[in-house]
Amino acid sequence: MLSNSLIELDRAHLVHPVASYRGHEQQGVRVLASAKGATVTDARGHQLIDGFAGLWCVNAGYGHDSIVEAAARQMRELPYATAYFGLGSEAPIRLAAELADRAPGDLKHIYFTLGGSDAVDSTIRFIRYYWIARGQPQRDQFISIEQGYHGSSTVGAGLTALANFHTGFGIPFEWQHKIPSPYPYRNPVGQDPQAIIDASLAQLKDKIETIGPDRVAAFYAEPIQGSGGVIVPPKGWLKAMRNLCKEYGILFVADEVITGFGRTGPLFACTEDEIVPDFMTTAKGLTSGYVPMGAVFMADHVYQVIADGAGASAVGHGYTYSAHPVSAAVGLEVLKLYEEGGLLENGVKAGARLMAGLEGLRDHPLVGDVRGRGMLAAVELVTDKVAKTPLPAEAAPARRVFDRAWDNGLVIRAFANGVLGYAPPLCCTDDEIDAIIERTAKTLDQTLEDPDVRRALKD
Numbered sequence: 001m002l003s004n005s006l007i008e009l010d011r012a013h014l015v016h017p018v019a020s021y022r023g024h025e026q027q028g029v030r031v032l033a034s035a036k037g038a039t040v041t042d043a044r045g046h047q048l049i050d051g052f053a054g055l056w057c058v059n060a061g062y063g064h065d066s067i068v069e070a071a072a073r074q075m076r077e078l079p080y081a082t083a084y085f086g087l088g089s090e091a092p093i094r095l096a097a098e099l100a101d102r103a104p105g106d107l108k109h110i111y112f113t114l115g116g117s118d119a120v121d122s123t124i125r126f127i128r129y130y131w132i133a134r135g136q137p138q139r140d141q142f143i144s145i146e147q148g149y150h151g152s153s154t155v156g157a158g159l160t161a162l163a164n165f166h167t168g169f170g171i172p173f174e175w176q177h178k179i180p181s182p183y184p185y186r187n188p189v190g191q192d193p194q195a196i197i198d199a200s201l202a203q204l205k206d207k208i209e210t211i212g213p214d215r216v217a218a219f220y221a222e223p224i225q226g227s228g229g230v231i232v233p234p235k236g237w238l239k240a241m242r243n244l245c246k247e248y249g250i251l252f253v254a255d256e257v258i259t260g261f262g263r264t265g266p267l268f269a270c271t272e273d274e275i276v277p278d279f280m281t282t283a284k285g286l287t288s289g290y291v292p293m294g295a296v297f298m299a300d301h302v303y304q305v306i307a308d309g310a311g312a313s314a315v316g317h318g319y320t321y322s323a324h325p326v327s328a329a330v331g332l333e334v335l336k337l338y339e340e341g342g343l344l345e346n347g348v349k350a351g352a353r354l355m356a357g358l359e360g361l362r363d364h365p366l367v368g369d370v371r372g373r374g375m376l377a378a379v380e381l382v383t384d385k386v387a388k389t390p391l392p393a394e395a396a397p398a399r400r401v402f403d404r405a406w407d408n409g410l411v412i413r414a415f416a417n418g419v420l421g422y423a424p425p426l427c428c429t430d431d432e433i434d435a436i437i438e439r440t441a442k443t444l445d446q447t448l449e450d451p452d453v454r455r456a457l458k459d
């Protein structure tokens, strides 16, 4: 059971990520105690369906004994092995080979990290190295997209385009540029797919020409913008952007930290979009959150330039925990569960049910938009469906809607602008998906009764 002293210890000592420190001191922590399948239980015994798979990462679901055994076996045999000094160990070698085998195109070289932020950070280092090796050191400008999220490392957070990752930190750097998000629901050109694609192409072209085509090193895109509010670009958008980068000879990085490993259906969303990027960054579902790990997929043509550029010298980028054997052993087992264990297949079925269920909420007075792909979805709340007016800040959607859903037995991500994010584990049963929908409907009805929401509706 939860003891008050735990809450006090947390308040006194644990600095939480992306939190209002003062707000957290007031509210105190909610302690999670155990989990199984798609259900989490807090320290007070309250059971909830985890509609967000932790932080869009526990794709396989909780409580798989085979994952625990794979980690324990590896810990017993060889808990750590460095990949420096020409050394290695079996699990990361095998995992790299399995991933390369399934990767699109020539993404055959795998660099393991500890998570998504350092995967993105690693691409920035590799890309600078690549252009210097190609004799074009002036290619040091990077472009990403408004409302994009590329992690929280010092340089990666500058490619991220969410205000609270910049404010007070003195970033982005002057070499980090942004183009507008394709955001279909709120795109000034309207919702016509081709108009959105044309607008993004014109914006990227304009940005490249303004910076100078020979100065641009790389362009970063998420197949679906996750932390920006689950923004799903139209079909064909990613391919069009990738092709434009190819025309200009600019490297293209697909950030699949959220979309990878079955989240949108296949192992990698890039394959649905029929593109082969120069780099692909992954994490989260790679180990299903059981242990930390990320992976950078590097195209062979990039690898060869870096390898030749370095010659006999070491490419000076690495971590103590690069290619960690325990994380890799978990990754191998998780991959088996996705494929042989049928989780990818179930995710596709459950994703279709989730989308159909959320679509059924469209007529609710607060629902402005429903969007998603596979087990990645969002409902955008508004107080005026024609003007698309977001919920007022006084209604504090991130806190109040989250709390209501929590009390109703559902974990969702409630963004500050009133977007509700869904990323349930791929193992969800039909009943669990239906419960997510029912609990969301109840949460929406309760939100409609919020005095601050009612006031905004009347205006």
Ligand code: PLP
Binding pocket: 115, 116, 117, 118, 120, 149, 150, 151, 152, 222, 226, 227, 255, 256, 257, 258, 283, 284
């Ligand atoms: N890139 C994307 C697209 C992400 O969504 C995230 C995390 O949510 C990251 C990078 C950073 O990953 P991590 O939190 O594992 O450092």
